[in-house]
Amino acid sequence: MLITEKIMEELKSPKKMERPYLVGIDGLSGAGKTTITETITKELTAEGYKVVVIHIDDLIVEQAKRYSTGHPEWYEYYYLQWDALDIKENLFEAVHQKLDQLHLKYYDKERDQRYWKDINLAQCNIILIEGIFLQRIEWSAFFDCMIYLDCPKEMRYERVLLRDTYIGDMNERLKKYERRYWMGEDYYVKERNPIQNSDMVVKSQ
Numbered sequence: 347m348l349i350t351e352k353i354m355e356e357l358k359s360p361k362k363m364e365r366p367y368l369v370g371i372d373g374l375s376g377a378g379k380t381t382i383t384e385t386i387t388k389e390l391t392a393e394g395y396k397v398v399v400i401h402i403d404d405l406i407v408e409q410a411k412r413y414s415t416g417h418p419e420w421y422e423y424y425y426l427q428w429d430a431l432d433i434k435e436n437l438f439e440a441v442h443q444k445l446d447q448l449h450l451k452y453y454d455k456e457r458d459q460r461y462w463k464d465i466n467l468a469q470c471n472i473i474l475i476e477g478i479f480l481q482r483i484e485w486s487a488f489f490d491c492m493i494y495l496d497c498p499k500e501m502r503y504e505r506v507l508l509r510d511t512y513i514g515d516m517n518e519r520l521k522k523y524e525r526r527y528w529m530g531e532d533y534y535v536k537e538r539n540p541i542q543n544s545d546m547v548v549k550s551q
Contacts, residue, residue: 372495506523
């Protein structure tokens with residue numbers, strides 16, 4: 347895959363980092379981020395690299411902090427779904443400080459609670475961080491390489507509406523995406539211009 351080749355090319359450059367190479371796999375909902383991340387991980391592992399994968403959606407906060415807060419739902423999604431400063435400190439700054447272990451708060455959906463999880467970075471060459479809004483202002487400067495998956499809106503919309511049956515019937519899914527997720531995504535695109543600011547844009551289908 348072209349993305350994997352680009353990452354390996356960067357890793358073979360003369361610069362010496364002495365920490366894992368941070369790669370972001372960014373894109374809006376339904377763009378295919380998880381699938382491509384799995385493929386890249388397999389290809390890099392086959393080449394002998396030790397890869398750690400972190401899904402940003404695993405690091406969201408409890409429901410009470412992101413629902414019924416008095417803010418518009420798109421605002422809750424973009425600004426409150428994650429503790430952006432906590433992730434900045436315990437993930438991004440920790441990697442740049444060359445720590446051998448990350449100490450992150452993961453979300454348990456069944457219990458609606460967060461718990462601490464340690465991630466060993468010993469011998470790690472590459473950290474793949476997959477998720478939406480990766481180029482938000484708190485995090486963007488920490489990445490060594492940012493990949494953006496650009497997928498047609500109609501295709502993304504169809505995927506998420508068929509996928510997210512936990513929300514309710516098709517009408518309930520549509521209404522929630524219209525008032526929460528898609529408005530948050532539109533805000534992100536307008537504020538951060540992720541396509542223009544990425545190192546590599548991949549047309550996904």
